[in-house]
Amino acid sequence: MSSAPLLKVDNLTTHFHTSRGDVQAVRGVSFDVRPGEILGIVGESGSGKSITCLSILGLLKANGEVVDGSADFEGKLLTGLSDKQLRTIRGDDIAMIFQDPMTSLNPTLTVGEQLIETIMAHKPVSRSEARKRALELFDLVKIPSAASRLDNYPHQFSGGMRQRVMIAMALTCDPKLLIADEPTTALDVTIQRQILLLLKDLQEKLGMAIILITHDLGVIAEVADRILVMYGGMVMETGDVYDVFESPQHPYTTGLLHSIPDVRSHTKQRLTPIPGSPPDMLRPPEGCPFAPRCPHAIQQCLEAMPPLFERPNAKPTVHEARCWLHHEEAPKALQSIFDAPEVSNG
Template sequence: MSVLLEVRGLRTAFHTSRGKAQAVRGVDLTVKPGEILGIVGESGSGKSVTCMSVLRLLKRAGRIEGGEVLFGGRDLLTLSEGQMSDIRGSDIGVIFQDPMSSLNPTLTVGEQVMEVILRHRGGGKAAARARTIELFEMVRIPSAATRIDAYPHEFSGGMRQRAMIAIALACEPKLLIADEPTTALDVTIQKQILSLIKELQGRLGMAVLLITHDLGVIAEAADRVMVMYGGMVMEEGPVARIFAAPRHPYTQGLMASVPDPRTAGEGRLAPIPGSPPDMMQPPAGCPFAPRCPAAMNVCDAEAPQLYAAGAAHRSRCWLMDPDAPQQGGAA
């Protein structure tokens, strides 16, 4: 199967008054047509910055300092802003984390969907309005023909997120980037939104890059998962394989800190001790070493490569090295 999106050696930093924060440090990833890749990790791990770098939507202080972002064979980092504007909303759709702050409160929701259609497809306002009603029905916004003229504050949180999905899908993109699409929603609405994204992904045949801190979302929706920490990829592979046999101590720690409904009330959760690294001065070695129960001397000195851990499964851990001692030993 061909590759739709390929990121090679991406490095992104934020230049601040305190110095340079190295938010993304040499990230590689691939997304195939029709695939859902989930990116998971704690806040500050580099998930959203990676995807905003792909879209070239970084805040003013953010700079892409190296790497390639190949989309359909074209390096997006070499395109002009005008060329990128043609791709955003057309070939690549995006659902942002907070729909209330992403929608313009002074325009009707329908106008905001129509704006995308007219910008990328043309065809006149009547055709754009008809297409918007069709999209509202597709994402299951009730009474679509009348709700098209409502303002964002007249929609519930779940309906606003559905409207954001309609905007993202207006031009039937090849790739949908969903940045924490269920964070601000209650559990019932979360499940509805995830089911809707999966259904539309299957119907339209698009690829999805799903960013989340919630392993439950990954289990529900993704085909493959990429675990990030300290601006680096710690582990990646098929969802079923990683959930059954995680190889990186960070992935194991994430899973141990999630409540299991089958054992509710039996013992306490096991949180990961310590704090994420300071990206102003990222460690020379493995970024997880200060918090890792299996850390060795080499972990502080040098960052490991991504080692093969099975079919399409890789882990960035010195414990995977053929010469590594048993877990808990010293280098």
């Protein structure tokens, strides 16, 4: 795996302009993605996960605007490009799988027709060549009886098979980076695992990088190399997936881990939900956005935004957490809050 970033995001800040004021959806997010790795972005709904990636691709709604920061892909600055310029990158170099495959597919066209149109829009090929490529992609994503299923409509596919179609469409131009936004939403556990293993298999076969957006930590544990924990439009914790799961360094991450049942346990378990509600992004707090919900918050947490503190001796990648409890003058007795249970992905 190359050490040079494929995608580098620096201080990305995105607002949505509304009649009530600006919704500060993404606040100073920075991260990078290296070639051939899977980065998992996790957090509850409204934490800014999807908006971060839509901002990178210039797919925001009309009232959305990147007001600060940058996204650099292979040395090319994405933020500030026109939609026409971004269209040469979207699909060809960076592809995205959206959350709901049923609403993303046109119900009035066969899936084969939609796939063929996508191929012809990006490649100078004939219709017969595009159909041949569509069959290859169906085989790649393991859709059985590919030749006959190309002529089926979306409603004739199960949820898992529709998701495979969306993955096939995203792969039409052999992208270097695939962004998968909640790819297992509304699928049962067995199908979820199949889709995750398919993505992992494709990543290994094609050598592409993947950003996997989810609210499910079990999904991240299954396939990711590194993890980015987001809350209130900000990065709360980041590091190697094993470091973060085995030794979480932020109370929010710990709370997420404690809210997951261990399916291998043979004893009754009491889950610990995180109390309270996410912050109002029209008026985000001055301090740590998680402080009002954090049982370990100190006065400093409410008054000032903490920086990302680096955990010493974290391997193989940097492990950082945005929490004042890691300051050298913080109460050391509170460090035990970072103990986390073993996480099972089922």
